[in-house]
Amino acid sequence: MLSPKLQDALNEQMKNEFFSAYLYMAIAGYFESEDLPGIASWMRVQALEEMTHGEKFFNFITDAAGRTDFRGFEAPRNEFASPVEAFKYSLKHENFVTDSINKLMDLAKAESNHAAQIFLQWFVTEQVEEEASFGLILRKLERIGNDGNGLLRLDEELGARVFVPPTAGA
Template structure:
């Protein structure tokens, strides 16, 4: 059973996860227009991951006898100064998501909702991975600077990423 406050906060995070998917598709479009199809593909995989995160929230709310509440969001940013700018923006977004997940965990603990805590633990761990992944790419892009060959190599490297659905158990 979910309290009204926890249900509302879980629904807000579901919205944030779906927005993340939308944002990363927009960023993929930016990279596609910059003739960096490998990085665009990496971002599309990221968008798929975020969609599954939103679905996890949807399923948890429903399984906990809650009511899902789909909320709108504003259009994502679509243009960037550079690939580095796009990844710095993405890292900042992941920092925001981490903060929201942590606050959700705090609320679940405050309400002694053990099921929600167990569910959210997967996201706490996932956010460590998300931030590490974006941070590494930011550092690589900082090292690359204006080296076009380095950017093309990174494009080839990131093209190797494939979508692997997360385990169904949260």
Template sequence: MLSDKLLDALNEQMKNEFFSAYLYMAIAGYFEAEDLPGIASWMRVQTLEEMTHGEKFFNFITEAGGRTDFRAFDAPKNLFDSPLEAFRFSLEHEKFVTASINKLMDLAKEEGNHAAQIFLQWFVTEQVEEEASFALIIRKLERIGNDGNGLLRLDEELSARTFVPPTAAK
């Protein structure tokens, strides 16, 4: 059973997850326009991950007897001055998501909702991975600087990423 407060917070996080997908698709569009199809592909995979995260919230809410509440969100940022700016912006967004997941976990603990805590633990761990992957790319872009060849090599490297849906245990 979900309290009204916890249900509202879960629906808000579902919105955040779907917004993340929308944001990363917009950023993929930026990279496509910059002729960096490998990085665009990496962002498309990120989009699919975020859609899956939103679906996980949808499923948890409905399985826990709650009602989903789809909420509007603002248009995402579409233009960036550089690939480095796009990834820094993305990392800041992931930090926002991490903070909102942590607040949600705190609420689930405060209410003693063990099922919600177990559900949210996956996201707590996932956010460590999310922030680390963006931070690594940022460090690579910082090393690359204005080296066009380095950027093209990173584009090729990031093109290898594929979408792997999370398992039931994950």
């Protein structure tokens, strides 16, 4: 059973996860316009991953006899001065998501909702991976600087990423 406060917070996080998918699709569009299809593809895969995160929240809320509440959100940025700026924006967003997940975990602990804590633990771990991934790509882009060959190599490397749906229970 979910308290009204926890249910509201879970619905807010579900919104954040679906917004993340929307944001990464917008950034994919930017990379497509910059003729970097590999990085665009990487962002599309990231968007699919975020959609599954939103679905996980949807399923948890309904499984816990809660009520989902779909909420609107602002449009994401669509234009960036450079790939570095796009990844700085993305990493800042992941930092926001991490903070949101941590606050949600704090609430679940304060309410002694053990099921929510177990559910949220996966996201706590996932956010470590998300921030590390975006941070690594950002550092590579900063190292590349204005080297067009380096950017094309990174584009090729990131284009190899494929979406792997999570396994049941993950």
